[in-house]
Amino acid sequence: MLLLIPGPVTTRPEVRAALGVDIAPWDFDFRPIYAGVREKLLHFANGVAGEHTALPLPGCGHFVTEAAIRSFVPPGGKLLVPMTGRYAQDMIQLAREAGRDAVPLSIIQTEVMSGSVVSDALERDKTITHVGLVQSETGSGVVQDVDAVGAAVRAHGRRMIVDAVSAFGALPMDLRAHPEVDVVAFSANKCLEAFPGIAYAIARIDRLIECEGIAGSWSLDLSDVYAQTVTRGDGRPRFTPPVQVINALDVALDVLREEGGPTARLARYTANMRTLYDGMLELGLRPVLDREHQGPIILNVHAPEDPAWNLQRFVDALKVRGVVISNFYSTPTPGFRVGCIGAISPSDMEGAVEAMEQALNDIGVNNRAGVLQ
Numbered sequence: 001m002l003l004l005i006p007g008p009v010t011t012r013p014e015v016r017a018a019l020g021v022d023i024a025p026w027d028f029d030f031r032p033i034y035a036g037v038r039e040k041l042l043h044f045a046n047g048v049a050g051e052h053t054a055l056p057l058p059g060c061g062h063f064v065t066e067a068a069i070r071s072f073v074p075p076g077g078k079l080l081v082p083m084t085g086r087y088a089q090d091m092i093q094l095a096r097e098a099g100r101d102a103v104p105l106s107i108i109q110t111e112v113m114s115g116s117v118v119s120d121a122l123e124r125d126k127t128i129t130h131v132g133l134v135q136s137e138t139g140s141g142v143v144q145d146v147d148a149v150g151a152a153v154r155a156h157g158r159r160m161i162v163d164a165v166s167a168f169g170a171l172p173m174d175l176r177a178h179p180e181v182d183v184v185a186f187s188a189n190k191c192l193e194a195f196p197g198i199a200y201a202i203a204r205i206d207r208l209i210e211c212e213g214i215a216g217s218w219s220l221d222l223s224d225v226y227a228q229t230v231t232r233g234d235g236r237p238r239f240t241p242p243v244q245v246i247n248a249l250d251v252a253l254d255v256l257r258e259e260g261g262p263t264a265r266l267a268r269y270t271a272n273m274r275t276l277y278d279g280m281l282e283l284g285l286r287p288v289l290d291r292e293h294q295g296p297i298i299l300n301v302h303a304p305e306d307p308a309w310n311l312q313r314f315v316d317a318l319k320v321r322g323v324v325i326s327n328f329y330s331t332p333t334p335g336f337r338v339g340c341i342g343a344i345s346p347s348d349m350e351g352a353v354e355a356m357e358q359a360l361n362d363i364g365v366n367n368r369a370g371v372l373q
């Protein structure tokens with residue numbers, strides 16, 4: 001089965017095999033793995049030992065994004081969130097539920113925003129302390145420019161939180177070049193090609209210490225996670241972690257290194273996307289984004305303008321043919337979405353395009369041109 005959703009993704013057999021072990025979290029054999037994963041992640045973020053630290057947090061992407069907001073935006077601070085799409089909206093909700101002030105910044109969701117949009121907003125409102133950026137907006141498929149937004153944040157002396165959940169492991173993240181970034185948050189089950197259950201935050205150590213005690217939550221306090229790594233030694237977890245999931249992530253990180261790191265992975269995902277995008281056009285389907293703004297993670301396609309179109313029936317017909325896509329869409333207009341990430345190659349994408357053609361025939365969709373907006 002090809003899992004073409006933007007996480008959890010298709011995994012490699014050796015990564016799946018690493019799930020099938022019985023181990024205790026405190027076992028001395030597991031401790032070096034627990035600590036080693038943190039080091040490997042720091043390396044992929046170009047972090048500096050002693051300046052940055054990778055912190056594990058059991059749970060999904062939303063959990064670690066909430067932890068990032070709670071741990072760095074003080075009560076009384078203000079988080080500006082460029083409205084890239086659904087996950088930017090979620091960031092606003094996470095912040096507000098945590099009692100933080102969060103303000104949306106309207107942008108054109110189908111394009112990459114310029115740094116000046118953020119710069120202008122920071123100029124207008126001096127009470128904004130943080131910018132929360134979704135690096136790869138899974139809701140649209142657009143990848144935002146961390147360098148441009150980061151430069152604007154830096155120039156105004158504010159801080160930045162990056163939701164890199166559908167980015168980390170493939171899209172560039174260079175912490176050395178981004179002193180304005182307090183924290184980068186992501187989970188194991190997207191571009192890292194491992195399993196759901198563990199998330200990580202890579203954060204600045206000086207800021208973790210400065211921000212001690214502001215989280216208003218013990219479970220989601222990254223400063224506390226950090227403090228415990230110091231007092232308990234690197235290899236002993238705070239609470240019970242998903243041991244097997246971390247064991248599998250460890251293998252997946254070795255796979256990432258052997259593949260050639262995030263640069264090589266990005267090249268593979270980009271080739272996957274190109275194959276899929278071309279395939280959609282050949283089938284007469286209409287992608288939501290122009291090629292120019294289309295990121296390599298997820299492709300949104302307009303629903304065909306045909307009375308026979310039915311998303312669930314299409315998803316079911318595809319599944320029979322060995323391909324799983326989401327049975328919902330997160331674009332403003334109806335459509336379907338296909339993930340290009342995971343342990344898959346352009347030839348898998350060719351197979352998926354063929355399966356889509358057959359599935360469309362199965363459900364009797366002849367007119368594939370998307371509904372014009």
Ligand SMILES: *Cc1c(COP(=O)(O)O)cnc(C)c1O
Pocket residue numbers: 006007060061062063065087134136137138163164165166187
């Ligand atoms: C997947 C995703 C999340 C988090 O999703 P969870 O379901 O909580 O793991 C957050 N942000 C982005 C951009 C994502 O793609």
